[in-house]
Amino acid sequence: ATAPSPAVSAREAPIAAAGGVRRGLPRVVGGEPWPPADTVPLAPAVAASVEPVAPAPVAPESTGPRSTPAVAAPVTAVAVAETAPAIADVATPLPWTRTVWNGRAPRRIAEAPAAATGRRRPTWPQAIAVLFGAAALGVLAGAAIAFVRALLSLPFMQDFLAAFPGEYEPGIAVEPGFSPWVGWQHFFNMFLMVLIIRSGLQVRTEKRPTVFWTPRGNAKGKISLNLWFHQSLDILWLVNGVIFVVLLFVTGHWVRIVPTSWEVFPNALSAALQYVSFDWPHENGWNNYNSLQQLAYFATVFIAAPLAAITGFRMSGLWPKKAEKLSKAYPVEWARALHFPIMLYFVAFIIAHVALVMLTGFLRNLNHMFASQDAVTWTGFWVFILSLVVIAIGWVAARPLVLAPIAKAFGKVSGR
Structure with a gap:
């Protein structure tokens, strides 16, 4: 049997020695402490190693026939990911919903959206409706004046005006x-x-x-x-x-x-x-x-x-x-x-x-x-x-x- 490769042992050591991270309070009411129990810290050396490692020479034994040196398989990040438990990035915050009220009068008022500003400006149909309403009022006023003038020209209304000037x-x-x-x-x-x-x-x-x-x-x-x-x-x-x-x-x-x-x-x-x-x-x-x-x-x-x-x-x-x-x-x-x-x-x-x-x-x-x-x-x-x-x-x-x-x-x- 041959001795394990020093390179392999050196690269597996951090994973083998890795323990669980310190757990804190739960993130939700009634939940488990955060992070999960199977969380391990992300090893920078392992994550960064993507190139195969050259095999190191193996010294022959003092006795026995000469054997072929054992070549260690290259360790990659994919292999580590397959063998290691799930790794959670504790630096990423959990999703949350903003609950702070901005208030009625913020110090800096955001620019109103185009849709809101557009409502304040009268559209062409609204302008036409206003003009039409003004014209209708003018026609009604003219009709009222013509009607009253015709009414006052009648004989009984002339008598009324004479009695009550x-x-x-x-x-x-x-x-x-x-x-x-x-x-x-x-x-x-x-x-x-x-x-x-x-x-x-x-x-x-x-x-x-x-x-x-x-x-x-x-x-x-x-x-x-x-x-x-x-x-x-x-x-x-x-x-x-x-x-x-x-x-x-x-x-x-x-x-x-x-x-x-x-x-x-x-x-x-x-x-x-x-x-x-x-x-x-x-x-x-x-x-x-x-x-x-x-x-x-x-x-x-x-x-x-x-x-x-x-x-x-x-x-x-x-x-x-x-x-x-x-x-x-x-x-x-x-x-x-x-x-x-x-x-x-x-x-x-x-x-x-x-x-x-x-x-x-x-x-x-x-x-x-x-x-x-x-x-x-x-x-x-x-x-x-x-x-x-x-x-x-x-x-x-x-x-x-x-x-x-x-x-x-x-x-x-x-x-x-």
């Missing part, structure tokens, strides 16, 4: 014209209404406020800075409204916007038909409003404004939390259901009001409201432009950088 003489005499306080009240009301609508829409669409206001001595009353600004404007608007109503009744000018006869309704219908027909009723706002204007002003001052105040107070932090019976009788859901539609009414009223002011002799109308004079001059126009500049400045300044120092005078301002 669109306005009536008030039952109580009132001094014509507008006092300067009316102009100031009108400006303050316009200024506050624009900012109230702006801040109200911000509160409605605000998802995650960045600045908060907390009243002194009431840590639980913390609200967003936008909500504080909205409620502060509401208080100023209510103060301005109370002053307006008091002066209205003290001076006797309440007769101009409060109906004093049932004739207001047929005259309002007559005025509405005349507006639609573009053969507009006679304008004499310096002395008396027409019936449609009177009803609109009455509804705005004595119905819409109180409803806005009552619903806003119910949703604000000023509502008494301990008044359980009162809260049950007036649920906050009712206030929320009414408050936003009332705001839409004010927006519609402002649009219609401004449009009619511009279309029915805007220089004279602007003089009535801003210059307290019944004349066709540019004085009221320039005062109106100045008021628009002030409103624009207030619109731009209504941001935390400006509002925070003001809010600190009435409470605590913080970022969370």
